[in-house]
Amino acid sequence: xxxxxxxxxxxxxxxxxxxxxxxxxxxxxxxxxxxxxxxxxxxxxxxxxxxxxxxxxxxxxxxxxxxxxxxxxxxxxxxxxxxxxxxxxxxxxxxxxxxxxxxxxxxxxxxxxxxxxxxxxxxxxxxxxxxx
Numbered sequence: 001x002x003x004x005x006x007x008x009x010x011x012x013x014x015x016x017x018x019x020x021x022x023x024x025x026x027x028x029x030x031x032x033x034x035x036x037x038x039x040x041x042x043x044x045x046x047x048x049x050x051x052x053x054x055x056x057x058x059x060x061x062x063x064x065x066x067x068x069x070x071x072x073x074x075x076x077x078x079x080x081x082x083x084x085x086x087x088x089x090x091x092x093x094x095x096x097x098x099x100x101x102x103x104x105x106x107x108x109x110x111x112x113x114x115x116x117x118x119x120x121x122x123x124x125x126x127x128x129x130x131x132x
Contacts (some may be wrong), residue, residue, distance in 0.1 A: 003084070009081045014093060019111060020079050021100060025052040034128055039090070043057055044064045046067070046072035046073055046074065047065060047066075047071060047074070047076045047111070047129070048072045048073075048074045048076065049065070049073070049074070049117070049126065050076050051075060051077045051078070051079075052077075052078050052079075052081060052124055053077065053079035053081055053083060053119070053122070054078075054079075054080050055108045056081075056122070058082055058119060058122055058124040059124060060128065061124055061125060062128070063127035063129075064127070064128055064130075065127050065128070065129045065130070066129065066130050066131075067109065067115075067130075067131050067132075068130065068131070069110060069111075069112060069127050069131060069132065070108045070109070071108060071109075071131075072106055072107075072108055073083075073106065073107055073108060073129065074104060074105070074106045075095075075101065075117065076103065076105075076106060077097055077104075078102065079100065079101075080084055080099060080104070081099060081121070082096075082099055082121070083097040083121040084119070084120040084121065085097055085105060085117065085119060085120075085126075086117070086118045086119075086120055087106075087115060087116075088105055088115060088116040088117075089109045089111065089113075089115040089131070090109075090110070093105075093108065095105045097119070107110075109129075109131045111131070113129055113130075113131060114130060115128070115129040116128050
């Protein structure tokens with residue numbers, strides 16, 4: 001009888017180990033989330049404004065936007081003419097725009113209020129951003 005109980009207990013123990021093979025196997029990389037695998041996740045971009053300057057025309061113009069305090073604001077510019085980008089915030093920001101594609105200018109605003117983003121040479125307001 002003791003041998004039978006020992007045999008049954010041994011079989012049950014083996015069955016328990018055999019029924020959960022995944023517990024001894026590390027998870028595959030396809031089942032891991034990027035955060036769990038240690039992969040670098042880029043931070044959210046915040047507000048992004050895409051601007052095109054072509055043949056004397058600026059797009060967009062007079063855009064009405066919103067952003068949070070200290071939120072990253074990125075202005076991406078494709079331009080066929082040199083200009084200067086002014087951000088009327090506190091403090092003010094100024095960025096030289098060259099001829100060329102994929103120029104990127106980033107700033108944030110620490111004081112709430114209305115922020116105008118303008119091009120100096122074309123005298124164009126790209127956007128007004130309400131920062132709260």
